[in-house]
Amino acid sequence: MPSYPDRRTALRAGAAVAAGALTAACGTPAAEPPAKAAKAAEAAEAAKATKAARPAAAPAPAPRAFPGQPAQIDHGPRDRPRVALTFHGHGDPATALSVLAEAEKAGARLTVLAVGEWLDAHPDLARRILRGGHELGNHTQRHLDINTMPEAEAYAEITACAQRLRRLTGSIGTWFRPSRTQQATPLVRKLAARAGYPHVLSYDVDSLDFTSPGAAAVIRTVTGTIRPGSVVSLHFGYADTVDAMPPLLEELARRGLRAVTTTELLTP
Known part of the structure; x- marks a missing residue:
């Protein structure tokens, strides 16, 4: 008659098998074979070298002077079929992305004047x-x-935003536009030049989109006053502006006007 282990012995044996299986499943994995480990280390070093050799992103364009243009620019040359659509950069980033997408579909290039706090929130x-x-x-x-601020505070407003732009893009940006005013005072123009901006960028067409008048009204306001060389003031953060973009760009194209950056507008 065959002999069988008693119940206690069997349970001990089963527990040992289970513990061995658990250790195999959850314990420290076996060391990789030396050849495989060496190959992985070599690949990691190669990846690191490639990353180190990859050039950094080129810095964004810096401000430039346009001889013959005033310290405060309201518009560009009237004898070329170009206009500049300039946007105050603030508000819900979703509307900004929508405006950019609509512009890019139509092949338009915009100038965005960003608020520093907006860049802090949405770098x-x-x-x-x-x-x-x-x-x-x-x-x-x-x-x-900014026109009502003491000199030191106004200068700090300009340079604080410039520092954020430099940190994010490698440049202080191409243009400075004063806040809450169409025209900068002589003092603000002087402070902008000290901060590195040869010109203050104003505009000759105000879309009034920030009043939320409806997309149709935004289109009427812009198309009723725009002409070759115009610089148009628009805003991110407003649904009316997003809705107005496709028909506005279509109307500009129908008139033979091309939406370009302000730098392109002023470049011969």
């Missing part, structure tokens, strides 16, 4: 704007009434 938008072929500039750090 990825700086590179997104540049990747789309648009240009990026300075619209002060907090979007306060």
Whole structure:
């Protein structure tokens, strides 16, 4: 008659088998064979070398002087079929992305004057704007009434936004536009030049989109006053502006006007 282990012995044996299986499943994995480990280390070193050799992204364009243009620019040459659509960069980033997408569908290039606090909250938008072929500039750090500020505070508003642009893009941006005003005072123009901006960018067409008048009204306002060389003031953050973009760009094309960056507008 065959002999069988008693119940206690059997349970002990089963527990040992289970513990061995658990150790195999959850314990420290076996060391890789030396050849495989060496190959993995070699691949990691190669990847690191490739990354180190990859050139850094080129910095964004810097401000430039346009001889013959005033310290404060309201519009470009009237004898070429170009216009500049300039956007105050603030508000819901979703509307900014929608405006950029509509512009890019139509082959339009925009100028975005960003508020520093907006860049702090949405830093990825700086590179997104540049990747789309648009240009990026300075619209002060907090979007306060810069013309009424003491000199030191006004200068800090300009330079704080410039520092954020430099950190995010490698440049202080191509343009400076004063906040809460169409025309900068002589003092603000002087401070902008001290901060590195040869010109203050104003505009000759105000879309009034920030009043939320409806897309049709935005289109009427812009198309009723725009002409070759115009610089148009528009805003991110408003649904009416997003809705107005496709028909507005279609109307510009129908008139033979091309939407370009402000730098392109002023370049011969």
